[in-house]
Amino acid sequence: MFLRIIRRSLTRGLKSKLLAIVAIAFGASLATAMFSVSLDIGDKINNELKSYGSNIVVEPESESLPVKVNGVDFNPITQNKDYIPEKHIPKIKMIFWRHNIVNLAPYLEANAQLSEDQRVAVVGTWFDRKIRIPTGEKFNFGVKHLKSWWEIQGDWIKNGDNKALALVGREVAEASNLKPGDELNLDFNINGQTVNKKVKVKGIIDSGGKEESKVYLPLNLLQEITGLKDKVAKVEVSALTTPVNDLARRAQENPDALSDEEFEKWYCTAYVSSITYQIEEVIPGVVAKEVRQIAQSEGVILNKIKLLMFLVTLAALISSGLGISSIMTTKVLERRQEIGLLKAIGSSNLGVIALFVTEISLLGVLGGVLGYGLGIGFASLIGQQVFGTAISVKLLVMPIILVLSIIVALLGSISPLRIALKLEPAEVLHG
Amino acid sequence: MKKLQMFLRMVGKAFKERKSRVAIAFFAIVVGVGIIASLFSVYYDISIKMSEELRVYGANLVLAPDLQAANKEMNIEQLDKIVNKFDKDKLVGYRPNLYGVAKAKAKGILDVKKPVVLVGTWFDQVDQVNPYWKVEGELLANKSVDDEVVIGKEAAKKLGYDVGDTITISVEETGKEEKLIISGIITTGNEADSQIFVNLSLAQELLGKPDKINIAYFSVLGQNLSSKVKKINKTVNGIELETIKKIASSEGKVLNKIKSLMYLVVMIILLSTLLCVSTTMMTIVTERKEEIGLKKALGAENSNIITEFLTEAAILGGIGGLVGYGLGFLGAQAIGQSVFDSYISFRIMIVPASFILAVLVSCIASIIPVRMVVDIDPAVVLKGE
Numbered sequence: 098m099f100l101r102i103i104r105r106s107l108t109r110g111l112k113s114k115l116l117a118i119v120a121i122a123f124g125a126s127l128a129t130a131m132f133s134v135s136l137d138i139g140d141k142i143n144n145e146l147k148s149y150g151s152n153i154v155v156e157p158e159s160e161s162l163p164v165k166v167n168g169v170d171f172n173p174i175t176q177n178k179d180y181i182p183e184k185h186i187p188k189i190k191m192i193f194w195r196h197n198i199v200n201l202a203p204y205l206e207a208n209a210q211l212s213e214d215q216r217v218a219v220v221g222t223w224f225d226r227k228i229r230i231p232t233g234e235k236f237n238f239g240v241k242h243l244k245s246w247w248e249i250q251g252d253w254i255k256n257g258d259n260k261a262l263a264l265v266g267r268e269v270a271e272a273s274n275l276k277p278g279d280e281l282n283l284d285f286n287i288n289g290q291t292v293n294k295k296v297k298v299k300g301i302i303d304s305g306g307k308e309e310s311k312v313y314l315p316l317n318l319l320q321e322i323t324g325l326k327d328k329v330a331k332v333e334v335s336a337l338t339t340p341v342n343d344l345a346r347r348a349q350e351n352p353d354a355l356s357d358e359e360f361e362k363w364y365c366t367a368y369v370s371s372i373t374y375q376i377e378e379v380i381p382g383v384v385a386k387e388v389r390q391i392a393q394s395e396g397v398i399l400n401k402i403k404l405l406m407f408l409v410t411l412a413a414l415i416s417s418g419l420g421i422s423s424i425m426t427t428k429v430l431e432r433r434q435e436i437g438l439l440k441a442i443g444s445s446n447l448g449v450i451a452l453f454v455t456e457i458s459l460l461g462v463l464g465g466v467l468g469y470g471l472g473i474g475f476a477s478l479i480g481q482q483v484f485g486t487a488i489s490v491k492l493l494v495m496p497i498i499l500v501l502s503i504i505v506a507l508l509g510s511i512s513p514l515r516i517a518l519k520l521e522p523a524e525v526l527h528g
Numbered sequence: 529m530k531k532l533q534m535f536l537r538m539v540g541k542a543f544k545e546r547k548s549r550v551a552i553a554f555f556a557i558v559v560g561v562g563i564i565a566s567l568f569s570v571y572y573d574i575s576i577k578m579s580e581e582l583r584v585y586g587a588n589l590v591l592a593p594d595l596q597a598a599n600k601e602m603n604i605e606q607l608d609k610i611v612n613k614f615d616k617d618k619l620v621g622y623r624p625n626l627y628g629v630a631k632a633k634a635k636g637i638l639d640v641k642k643p644v645v646l647v648g649t650w651f652d653q654v655d656q657v658n659p660y661w662k663v664e665g666e667l668l669a670n671k672s673v674d675d676e677v678v679i680g681k682e683a684a685k686k687l688g689y690d691v692g693d694t695i696t697i698s699v700e701e702t703g704k705e706e707k708l709i710i711s712g713i714i715t716t717g718n719e720a721d722s723q724i725f726v727n728l729s730l731a732q733e734l735l736g737k738p739d740k741i742n743i744a745y746f747s748v749l750g751q752n753l754s755s756k757v758k759k760i761n762k763t764v765n766g767i768e769l770e771t772i773k774k775i776a777s778s779e780g781k782v783l784n785k786i787k788s789l790m791y792l793v794v795m796i797i798l799l800s801t802l803l804c805v806s807t808t809m810m811t812i813v814t815e816r817k818e819e820i821g822l823k824k825a826l827g828a829e830n831s832n833i834i835t836e837f838l839t840e841a842a843i844l845g846g847i848g849g850l851v852g853y854g855l856g857f858l859g860a861q862a863i864g865q866s867v868f869d870s871y872i873s874f875r876i877m878i879v880p881a882s883f884i885l886a887v888l889v890s891c892i893a894s895i896i897p898v899r900m901v902v903d904i905d906p907a908v909v910l911k912g913e
Contacts, residue, residue, distance in 0.1 A: 393584070419559045424807055430548070
């Protein structure tokens with residue numbers, strides 16, 4: 098009998114319940130969209146913040162103190178400098194958090210004479226190098242991806258392992274009146290001997306930074322010139338990281354002071370400090386440091402945006418919750434006569450409540466499922482429009498939305514049900 | 529006259545006699561408009577608020593002598609000239625630097641002197657221009673302290689010093705030597721880690737370069753910095769202001785993303801909220817089928833009924849919209865305080881916008897169901913009574 102009432106009310110009375118279902122669906126879709134965006138916003142904004150450049154630098158452990166002013170090295174001892182072997186660099190993409198390593202670029206620096214009285218810092222690097230790591234995966238690494246703010250007048254150097262090509266900083270180009278396509282004559286002083294190299298200027302770098310006073314060559318070329326085969330002086334790494342919290346702060350002070358459990362938790366979270374720790378683990382003899390300007394600021398901005406989205410989601414939930422519950426209130430109030438009739442033919446209060454709860458729950462599920470589908474659509478619209486990639490759909494959202502829809506629909510029906518149950522059957526049926 | 533009185537009485541009664549339904553509709557409008565108004569207030573402020581937040585990345589402009597300048601130096605007065613070109617409330621901070629090579633005595637070991645980069649600067653500006661510096665100990669208290677020094681972490685490690693130690697610094701070219709107390713050690717992750725910092729005036733004295741600086745960093749708020757920079761560059765000689773593209777262009781990109789994200793989110797919430805509010809209004813009006821039938825049976829024209837329902841909806845929507853705006857303004861402040869630690873500015877435009885939106889929505893939402901039942905035969909709806 099109970100089931101039959103339910104079935105009848107859903108088949109016969111579906112039209113009058115359509116509005117309730119639509120309202121629940123819209124509310125649920127709003128909640129779904131905001132939940133999905135909110136859960137994914139950290140990753141998305143983190144990726145956007147990568148345009149600020151690398152947040153980790155890897156340098157060889159060294160006793161000497163770099164003494165550089167305006168790119169010119171004042172350190173008397175330059176011979177026994179320490180270097181990182183180039184062949185170790187792909188290992189950075191093989192640490193525990195390898196998927197969070199977005200990009201990297203190695204650097205080797207030397208000085209050269211442009212003319213009699215003009216010295217310039219020359220940097221060897223990867224521009225857009227294809228790297229294959231032992232797992233077989235291939236990646237494109239280099240400054241082209243790492244320094245997204247560089248404006249190149251002319252062309253980027255493609256791969257260009259040994260070719261005599263160069264990108265020249267704007268200041269250098271202005272001082273020597275160079276244009277893309279010109280030839281640049283560099284005199285290196287290597288162990289007392291002058292090595293001459295002619296390179297073709299491929300492009301001019303406008304970066305609003307120190308790069309403008311430097312000349313960039315393919316890494317292999319500079320290694321060959323300087324006789325530092327397979328050696329690099331610095332690697333810049335761009336990694337997706339989790340904002341620093343108390344645990345990360347303590348770990349940064351001294352990872353050995355953590356308990357085993359804390360250490361594991363820290364190691365398995367993508368804090369910038371655990372990523373630098375893992376890089377130091379895979380490459381011997383290096384120090385990996387966080388670039389605080391990027392790493393710390395990233396954390397601050399990420400936390401702000403997450404909080405903002407959380408509050409906006411909360412607002413959306415309140416709005417959809419109220420929408421659903423107010424429509425449920427009116428729907429139940431509308432059916433006072435039916436409740437009166439049920440009671441008149443002998444139904445107990447409990448029976449009426451059970452009937453309504455089941456019916457409303459079914460409405461909640463129906464509206465919730467519809468709304469979930471619609472919400473996924475909204476979320477992917479936001480993802481595509483803003484970030485150019487879809488918002489990842491988390492299955493976790495589905496049950497949350499269903500439960501929320503049902504609870505909110507029920508909450509909205511409580512007070513009108515209580516009013517309706519208190520009424521005498523005769524009173525509502527008198528007409 | 530009588531007609532108007534009757535009309536007013538009917539509208540008044542409609543509110544008075546149906547308190548619970550009116551309350552529900554009113555509540556839906558207030559909350560819906562409140563949420564929309566608060567999100568729009570936040571949305572219009574998001575650019576300025578986020579660009580303030582993005583200043584945590586530090587300086588976005590750099591002032592340096594142009595290529596012709598001798599020794600890459602400029603006078604400190606030239607810095608003041610540039611500073612005056614910015615609005616006070618847009619200039620977050622600025623910090624000049626003078627670089628030189630000095631020798632520092634390593635601790636303990638006999639008399640080993642190591643070359644280090646000596647930087648003269650203003651420490652009171654560090655918080656604004658380099659908010660990401662991590663300081664152990666303290667930075668120098670003011671611009672006139674001349675017996676203290678702040679050293680980078682790498683330099684501290686390699687020279688063997690700690691906070692509170694005394695370090696001897698000498699400059700070969702001028703033959704000057706100074707004993708300084710280390711008041712703080714900074715960690716930055718860039719070249720500053722291996723440099724040592726003193727007050728600008730002390731560095732100028734030690735290096736024998738009075739009133740000279742090499743470079744100055746600016747942290748400035750606002751969009752279109754590059755056109756502003758070009759304008760300033762036209763008015764000065766021998767120096768060049770440049771945007772630090774790494775910071776400035778990334779800031780533009782991130783700001784645009786956040787803005788368009790908020791825009792879409794607010795639009796979707798707007799749409800959904802309006803639908804929720806209007807479905808609520810629609811059910812409440814649909815309920816009144818019998819009332820409409822009765823009125824028609826008593827001789828009311830369709831237009832009379834529609835006018836009456838519209839008036840009711842407009843009153844409800846208007847009051848609800850204003851109350852909702854008030855609630856929304858409070859909500860916006862709550863968001864502003866918790867996310868940005870500052871108030872969201874009051875925008876007069878949002879008041880009439882919420883009012884009109886609320887009136888429109890409630891009128892449209894009530895007119896649709898009324899239009900649907902208004903042609904109904906009174907006998908059909910009244911048969912049960």
